[in-house]
Amino acid sequence: MLKKSQTYISYLLIIIIFSFFSIAKVKAKNSYYVKGHLIQDLSLNVLWLRCSVGQTWDEESKQCKGKPLKLKMDQIKDVIKQANEQLGGNWRLPTRKELESLVCMKCGKTKINSKYFPNTPYEPFWTGEKNDWSKNKGFYWSVNFFTGHTFGRFPGHIPNFVRLLRNK
Numbered sequence: 001m002l003k004k005s006q007t008y009i010s011y012l013l014i015i016i017i018f019s020f021f022s023i024a025k026v027k028a029k030n031s032y033y034v035k036g037h038l039i040q041d042l043s044l045n046v047l048w049l050r051c052s053v054g055q056t057w058d059e060e061s062k063q064c065k066g067k068p069l070k071l072k073m074d075q076i077k078d079v080i081k082q083a084n085e086q087l088g089g090n091w092r093l094p095t096r097k098e099l100e101s102l103v104c105m106k107c108g109k110t111k112i113n114s115k116y117f118p119n120t121p122y123e124p125f126w127t128g129e130k131n132d133w134s135k136n137k138g139f140y141w142s143v144n145f146f147t148g149h150t151f152g153r154f155p156g157h158i159p160n161f162v163r164l165l166r167n168k
Contacts, residue, residue, distance in 0.1 A: 032116050039116050044098055045168045049091075050117055052125075053079055053162040064119040073140065073156030076126065083164055091164045093128030098165065099143040100150055111148035117163075122146040124154065125161045 031043035037057035039048040051057050054069030071079065076093065083091040104113045110122040124142040131139040131152030141152045142160055154160060 032113075034116065040168065041101070041165075044101060046094075046098065046165045047089075047168055048102075048117075048165045049083075049087075049163060052120060053164065055119065062118070064117075068119075068121050068161050070159035071126075071162050072159050073126070076162060079162065080164065089166045091166045093126055094163065094165050096127045096129045096141045096143070096150060099125060099127050099163070102163075103143065103145070103148045105148050109146070111145045120145055120163075121161050123161055124151065125163055126154075 031041055033040040033042060035047075036059060037050055039050055040046075041048060051064035051066075052068035053071065055064040055066040057063075058065045080091050080093075102112050102117065104111055107113055110120055112120045114120065122145050124144045127141045127143065129141045130137060131141055134152060138155045138157075139152055140154055140156055141150060142154050143150050
């Protein structure tokens with residue numbers, strides 16, 4: 001009877017250890033942690049809003065509802081102020097590197113993981129970085145979620161979509 005219990009415990013330990021390493025492997029590949037309307041990016045140590053500006057998070061359907069807004073750079077300051085007041089924290093536009101980290105080239109038509117960022121338009125999104133390579137310093141970097149590529153050719157008066165984040 002004792003030998004049978006020891007064998008059972010050994011098998012149980014093997015299963016637990018195997019499960020632990022399987023879960024650890026999944027976590028290493030996926031650095032997102034879902035917190036309702038927020039995504040915590042553990043690799044960048046930031047919190048993303050799951051929805052584009054203009055949309056709201058619907059907890060029941062787990063979807064972003066409403067029409068996302070295209071904004072000019074001079075409009076974004078007011079949006080960030082409103083987000084800070086309503087959500088708390090210091091919301092901002094992402095850097096080029098941060099926004100590029102959301103690109104998922106194997107994710108189908110929209111090059112972003114829709115499990116975490118549902119109903120994202122497959123169009124360009126603003127970063128907060130100016131393109132210093134351009135002769136006219138009014139150009140900003142954007143990330144296009146249709147192609148997955150980054151472009152530095154949009155002047156601030158051209159409207160693009162916006163996704164906000166804040167430091168953790």
